[in-house]
Ligand SMILES: Nc1ncnc2c1ncn2[C@@H]1O[C@H](COP(=O)(O)OP(=O)(O)OP(=O)(O)O)[C@@H](O)[C@H]1O
Ligand SMILES: Nc1ncnc2c1ncn2[C@@H]1O[C@H](COP(=O)(O)OP(=O)(O)O)[C@@H](O)[C@H]1O
Ligand code: SF4
Ligand code: SF4
């Protein structure tokens with residue numbers, strides 16, 4: 001295989017926990033702890049995991065919206081982690097992001113056309129928002145160009161998310177990071193956005209990093225899937241492998257927990273469902289060894305003492321001492 | 326698409342703000358009151374036919390007698406003329422104080438809010454410390470040493486006023502900065518300058534406009550309080566505070582000497598507060614589109 | 617069957633707001649029988665919460681007005697019941713759990729205190745007995761070490777544990793009906809699975825009826841006996857759970873089921889989409905609320921609100937076209 005578009009090696013991010021009058025640092029949240037993966041050209045990597053496991057942080061690190069504590073990010077032949085603020089600004093033409101909350105991610109004082117045009121103007125690709133490329137992109141994303149002069153508050157959630165997508169795609173980036181792009185939308189509107197993302201991928205040949213907590217959505221859109229737990233990737237593989245033949249106990253539990261919209265099947269699944277006990281531990285104080293051991297039904301002594309490495313099993317990479325076969 | 330048909334016609338943010346401000350009857354009342362007071366302040370001295378420090382023969386004469394519309398004070402000075410000067414003085418002091426406080430507030434608050442980290446810690450702790458200093462006592466000392474000149478009063482008011490604007494602007498910037506669209510702008514590759522000018526500024530400033538109005542009202546009141554405590558303007562300067570303070574000796578016999586400058590002070594601050602209140606509602610994006 | 621436990625009869629709830637009249641509920645009817653778990657599904661703003669809050673008389677009036685309709689609780693109209701009596705029913709015979717347990721737990725009292733209080737408001741027993749019962753309830757909902765955790769404050773619990781405490785509290789007075797408004801929406805899937813399991817188990821064990829409100833079709837498929845689908849302030853379809861998923865009869869339900877991606881049927885095919893977005897309830901469509909988005913729309917749909925009719929035994933549908941002989945075949 002040729003050089004992947006994005007390669008992340010041992011990415012780490014610690015947030016300080018600050019307290020008191022002078023904001024002393026009293027501890028650290030290890031939000032992302034040694035994450036490595038690759039995304040090839042035209043590929044969609046789904047990143048799933050429960051709330052707080054570090055999905056959004058990983059996404060922001062890749063774009064350098066946050067600075068990594070350590071680790072390397074290779075994108076499009078550049079070492080993103082070494083670039084200065086000035087240099088990274090230029091790189092953003094090729095890597096864009098769509099946010100979860102379509103209400104919060106659009107500046108209420110700017111018109112739709114100004115919002116979509118901003119990346120072009122910022123990168124000197126257009127002088128103002130009258131550029132024909134802007135209206136074209138607005139229409140491609142399923143909005144009428146007549147609404148270019150309107151303000152975000154006049155649109156519904158789904159329509160705003162289309163604006164967010166148009167803004168991310170206008171510079172024809174090579175990588176688009178989607179941080180839960182449909183989680184805030186109504187169920188009947190999600191499909192519209194998922195289809196739009198599919199169509200655009202076909203048309204422009206982007207790679208997507210698709211962050212989500214909804215496994216059904218991820219299974220629909222991804223070509224490969226990475227499962228995160230407490231700042232680490234516990235399993236990564238092709239969509240088919242992850243969903244049909246999960247190896248990591250956590251992946252298995254996660255998939256089994258998803259309620260299917262099919263009552264007959266649910267009745268069968270219910271009898272075999274793996275219901276995990278307890279909650280995700282705090283990332284400020286993760287368990288030793290395997291981080292999943294406090295909830296894992298297969299945990300043994302070795303799980304508490306030694307951290308499992310991400311090893312190849314079948315077609316996936318799995319971090320577990322006793323993987324399911 | 327039919328769903329678009331439901332969407333009302335688009336107004337720009339400021340068009341919308343203007344429309345909503347002018348739809349608010351109470352704030353319009355405030356605006357009319359203020360304009361009238363300013364008008365009286367400007368033309369008053371020319372039409373009254375008296376000078377503010379001109380000592381007349383009629384002492385404590387009641388309003389509408391002997392050519393004194395508002396009557397005279399204990400030295401026979403024309404109260405109308407003095408009140409109109411008082412309006413000028415109060416507004417001038419308040420506006421200058423507010424401009425300086427806002428300038429300081431926007432700079433320090435903006436720095437603290439935008440950069441956070443140690444800059445923020447430094448500025449915030451400085452404010453905490455500053456707040457506990459008893460400025461009224463220090464004011465006494467300063468005025469004893471430097472006298473009660475215009476600029477000393479302005480300085481005293483800025484000393485006690487700058488930090489609340491700083492606090493507010495810091496909070497406003499911090500709040501806007503943490504919003505997703507600012508991060509989105511960073512993600513598009515926008516420069517820091519563009520982010521501040523196009524994204525943070527326009528969204529962080531509206532709350533400040535409201536503060537501005539209340540700060541003007543606050544400064545007018547503080548000036549009077551200071552004069553009353555003897556650390557503000559002094560005779561014969563015709564400030565509203567000085568007039569109110571001077572009336573206390575004959576409050577029971579000749580209440581109009583107190584009530585006339587007193588009501589002007591109340592009307593002046595009230596008009597500004599009403600305007601500020603209307604602005605707050607008009608600028609609130611949550612109320613957009615609400616009739 | 618005997619008398620229904622709850623019968624909502626042609627309910628209308630409107631809100632007077634500065635944006636005009638929000639017609640949140642526009643003729644909703646729903647029946648719950650003893651011991652049944654009924655799902656109420658719909659998108660945000662469709663009126664699920666307003667329906668639930670109306671049952672308990674928790675909708676603030678004003679801005680709310682009730683132009684029409686009845687809510688019959690064992691034959692008594694709750695809408696005309698005096699507040700004092702309603703308070704007794706609320707928390708006693710009918711109890712409720714919300715999406716965000718933190719908003720309904722008092723942060724300054726221990727969990728144990730709050731559950732005991734709840735029990736003692738509705739039955740005259742000693743503090744000691746109430747405490748024992750609280751521990752019992754916490755045990756029922758799978759709280760580890762209930763005897764110790766009872767002295768903890770809400771902030772010391774995780775989201776999932778708080779929701780368990782809420783369920784324990786809601787079930788502590790042996791209610792006949794439990795209304796659960798999106799009880800798992802704020803939780804992660806693995807925690808959701810725990811909570812749903814506990815909710816179903818304890819409800820079946822104690823023979824409590826449940827009105828489970830959610831926007832997630834998967835959640836209702838798992839534990840409900842019957843499902844009502846809400847759209848634009850009306851129930852548009854109601855059926856036993858198997859029938860509904862096998863053969864949706866109303867175009868909205870049909871479209872919704874085809875548009876959600878399904879993990880078990882992985883396919884890269886395009887999803888079916890319902891165009892447009894849900895109606896704005898201050899300006900609802902004149903006829904069928906779904907008409908602007910419906911691919912089967914006919915002229916009549918724009919002008920005339922369809923009635924909720926019994927298409928087949930236990931199958932209620934609100935659509936002008938279900939009675940057309942070959943329409944159902946189109947939806948198959
Ligand atoms: N700026 C920050 N300061 C301190 N801690 C942070 C910060 N951002 C994230 N964290 C912490 O890092 C961890 C990972 O957060 P992240 O937002 O990446 O989770 P996530 O997987 O995206 O979760 P969600 O599904 O809720 O969006 C969490 O414990 C979070 O509280
Ligand atoms: N207190 C209120 N004032 C005005 N409108 C309200 C109020 N509560 C609910 N609504 C409106 O009623 C409609 C239905 O709301 P709700 O029942 O909460 O929906 P959901 O189905 O998401 O639970 C929405 O349009 C909502 O905005
Ligand atoms: S390493 Fe041990 S604790 Fe971790 S997932 Fe595997 S079996 Fe479970
Ligand atoms: S009534 Fe008409 S618009 Fe409504 S669902 Fe039926 S066919 Fe569609």
Ligand SMILES: [Mg+2]
Pocket residue numbers: 055056057
């Ligand atoms: Mg996130």
Ligand SMILES: [Mg+2]
Pocket residue numbers: 664665797798
């Ligand atoms: Mg709701």
